[in-house]
Amino acid sequence: xxxxxxxxxxxxxxxxxxHTCRAYRSDISxxxxxxxxxxxxxxxxxxxxxxxxxxxxxxxxxxxYLAHLVRSKKAKRTMARKLxxxxxxxxxxxxxxxxxxxxxxxxxxxxxEKSIPKFLGIDDLFYLLDSMKTDTWFDKRNLAMFExxxxxxxxxxxxxxxxxxxxxxxxxxxxxxxKGSKERIVPVGKRALNAIKDYRGSLKExxxxxxxxxxxxxxxxRSIRRILxxxxxxxxxxxxxxxxTLRHSFATHMLDSGADLRGIQEIxxxxxxxxxxxxxxxxxxxxxQVYDKAHPRS
Numbered sequence: 001x002x003x004x005x006x007x008x009x010x011x012x013x014x015x016x017x018x019h020t021c022r023a024y025r026s027d028i029s030x031x032x033x034x035x036x037x038x039x040x041x042x043x044x045x046x047x048x049x050x051x052x053x054x055x056x057x058x059x060x061x062x063x064x065y066l067a068h069l070v071r072s073k074k075a076k077r078t079m080a081r082k083l084x085x086x087x088x089x090x091x092x093x094x095x096x097x098x099x100x101x102x103x104x105x106x107x108x109x110x111x112x113e114k115s116i117p118k119f120l121g122i123d124d125l126f127y128l129l130d131s132m133k134t135d136t137w138f139d140k141r142n143l144a145m146f147e148x149x150x151x152x153x154x155x156x157x158x159x160x161x162x163x164x165x166x167x168x169x170x171x172x173x174x175x176x177x178x179k180g181s182k183e184r185i186v187p188v189g190k191r192a193l194n195a196i197k198d199y200r201g202s203l204k205e206x207x208x209x210x211x212x213x214x215x216x217x218x219x220x221x222r223s224i225r226r227i228l229x230x231x232x233x234x235x236x237x238x239x240x241x242x243x244x245t246l247r248h249s250f251a252t253h254m255l256d257s258g259a260d261l262r263g264i265q266e267i268x269x270x271x272x273x274x275x276x277x278x279x280x281x282x283x284x285x286x287x288x289q290v291y292d293k294a295h296p297r298s
Contacts (some may be wrong), residue, residue, distance in 0.1 A: 003028060003047055006092045015181035027085035034065050055099055062086065062107045076110045083109055119248040124237060125150060131235040137219060138214075140199035141229055144192070145211055145219075147244060151192035152176075153250035153268050156221045156243035162210040164200070169193055178269040186267050 007025055010016040014026070029043060032050045035057065062083075069079050083104065090102040120128070129146060133139040145159065154162075158176050166175040168189075174188050196210065209218035225243060232241045251264050 001044060001047060002051065002093075002096075002098075003043075003089075006089055011094065015179075017179070019157075023081065024085040024088070027082040028089050030082070031065055031086055034068060035061060043243075051098070053111070054093065057090075058098075058103045059106045062104050066107070066110075080109050083107065085281055118240075119244055120239065120241065120245060120250045122253055124239065125246075125253075128232065128235055128237055128241070132231060134198070137199060137202040140195070140202055141211060142231060143225065144199040145197040146193040146228065146231070146246065147195040148174075148188065149246040150250055151189040152186045153247045153254075153264075154186070155179075155247065155269075156224055157267075159211065159224060159243070160219065160221045163208050164206070164210055165208075167193075167196065167210070169197070176269065182269065184266065184269050 003025065006028075007021050010021050011018075029046075032046055035053075036046060036049055042078065059079055066079060066083065069082065074082075085103065087104040090099065090104050093099045094102050127148065129143070132143045132146070134143055148154065148162075149159065152174060154174075154176060155178065158178055161177055162174070168174070172190065172193065173185050176184050176186055178184060200210075203216075204210075206217070207216055211219040211224070213219050213223060221243075227241060228241060228246075232239070247268070251268060254264055254267075255261070
């Protein structure tokens with residue numbers, strides 16, 4: 001089936017994650033169902049019908065679908081992702097010779113407002129980490145995970161995929177495989193490394209994944225999020241905290257302490273500096289305080 005081959009191509013050639021591929025498949029299926037006006041709910045049959053009429057799809061059809069999403073009150077970011085999926089799918093159909101032109105090429109992405117990332121203050125973050133127990137190997141694992149999150153700014157998917165061979169304890173470096181299977185080297189602090197050593201030392205056997213579950217298999221991203229939720233609840237910190245919050249906190253605290261923006265970009269694995277620049281907005285309050293204190297006529 002064409003859709004299956006397309007998704008396989010995204011994973012093999014572009015290194016897209018399983019989560020992204022699943023979302024793209026759902027987005028494309030949604031567009032196909034919309035264009036066929038619910039003629040059938042069977043995906044295979046639906047795709048056959050769609051491919052018979054795919055040459056008639058034009059930018060007006062794409063715009064009509066986006067208008068439908070607006071009426072359905074979909075967020076702009078959701079609409080942008082769905083349009084991105086369609087552009088990629090039609091590109092694939094062009095390259096495979098099934099259509100001559102990509103009808104989504106001339107359809108612009110919705111203008112997105114840059115959201116200010118949420119982060120924890122230093123006191124709250126230290127309180128969260130310092131309040132964690134270390135009685136069992138589960139406790140030690142959790143502390144090691146969140147110390148590493150804050151020490152490196154890694155993504156939750158990167159933490160999930162981390163192996164022991166990726167950690168250079170002497171050089172205080174971690175090899176990280178980020179989006180699109182891009183490799184980068186990030187520094188890691190002694191506190192996080194010591195927490196990892198303490199946790200791994202409490203395990204009877206050696207395992208390839210750094211962070212394992214009760215069955216000693218690789219801990220999933222979903223489980224990491226659940227553990228963080230439970231940890232935040234247990235310490236009484238009445239603030240919503242996600243793994244991405246820890247990543248944002250790392251970047252914001254580094255910037256506040258005078259770190260170079262390009263250095264933070266490299267550590268976070270951002271392809272564009274503009275993505276990292278959002279943290280300058282977060283630190284604006286601190287900048288104004290410095291200005292008020294330092295400028296002679298402020």
